[in-house]
Amino acid sequence: xxxxxxxxxxxxxxxxxxxxxxxxxxxxxxxxxxxxxxxxxxxxxxxxxxxxxxxxxxxxxxxxxxxxxxxxxxxxxxxxxxxxxxxxxxxxxxxxxxxxxxxxxxxxxxxxxxxxxxxxxxxxxx
Amino acid sequence: xxxxxxxxxxxxxxxxxxxxxxxxxxxxxxxxxxxxxxxxxxxxxxxxxxxxxxxxxxxxxxxxxxxxxxxxxxxxx
Numbered sequence: 001x002x003x004x005x006x007x008x009x010x011x012x013x014x015x016x017x018x019x020x021x022x023x024x025x026x027x028x029x030x031x032x033x034x035x036x037x038x039x040x041x042x043x044x045x046x047x048x049x050x051x052x053x054x055x056x057x058x059x060x061x062x063x064x065x066x067x068x069x070x071x072x073x074x075x076x077x078x079x080x081x082x083x084x085x086x087x088x089x090x091x092x093x094x095x096x097x098x099x100x101x102x103x104x105x106x107x108x109x110x111x112x113x114x115x116x117x118x119x120x121x122x123x124x125x126x
Numbered sequence: 127x128x129x130x131x132x133x134x135x136x137x138x139x140x141x142x143x144x145x146x147x148x149x150x151x152x153x154x155x156x157x158x159x160x161x162x163x164x165x166x167x168x169x170x171x172x173x174x175x176x177x178x179x180x181x182x183x184x185x186x187x188x189x190x191x192x193x194x195x196x197x198x199x200x201x202x203x
Contacts (some may be wrong), residue, residue: 005194093179093186109195112190113171122139126128 004056006110015065019072028085035090036099041071041124044086045096048075056108057096063115069124100124117124132157132185139181140165141165155164162203171197 019038023031036042039090041064047053048062053075064071076095078081085094090104098105100123114120133145140163147175148158159178166174174197179186 016149092176093183094192103144104172110171113196 005059005108006062007059007116008066015069016043016061016071016073018048019074021074024025028081029089032085032089034101035072035074039070039072040101041069042099043071043073043075043096044082044099046075046077049073053066053077053096056094059108060096060098060111063111063120067121067124131158135185136161136178136181140177142200144197150194155189156194157190158194158196159194160196160198161201162198164199164201166197167201 019035019042021031021035023034025035043057043060043064045052045054045060046058046059050066052058052061061073074082076086083095085121086095086097090097092107094107097107097112098111105123106114110119114123129147132147136145136159137143140161140176141163144162145164146160150158152154157181161181165177169177175195177193179198183198186193
């Protein structure tokens with residue numbers, strides 16, 4: 001079955017790179033704040049841009065990769081503290097979660113709808 | 127989870143809601159939810175989705191893996 005959440009149909013990435021963390025001794029909230037401040041466009045996802053581990057994450061990656069932007073990502077499957085911590089941080093129950101300039105934008109459906117309306121393109125072009 | 131149960135849960139919280147549910151993967155835990163309600167009026171997409179996610183919070187911890195959400199008001203529908 002093809003992935004019903006992937007609206008772009010392109011799955012691999014050259015524009016997204018996994019975030020390299022150096023945050024010894026920090027709590028989940030501080031780590032998250034540091035991550036989203038590290039770059040304008042940051043995605044918390046399952047897997048990495050080259051190999052998303054969930055259809056929703058794969059769809060957001062495909063959308064981001066279709067745009068002329070660079071972004072960083074963090075694999076929540078690699079870290080249980082962040083996997084729960086990011087849900088608490090944004091008060092949002094699912095992953096992926098996209099942050100732009102430190103602000104939570106939305107998950108897969110919101111990103112998809114904003115992309116289809118052209119709103120994501122203008123937000124990310126700023 | 128049971129579609130009827132889910133629809134009732136949403137309607138308890140959004141009285142005027144029209145709810146359409148579809149099973150996206152055939153496994154009953156990845157659902158498509160299309161909700162029309164005037165309680166979404168004047169709220170941006172993130173705020174609208176937050177309202178629904180809040181209603182589904184407990185279900186998402188356990189019985190639901192994920193939902194694909196579409197929200198609109200009756201004027202947009």
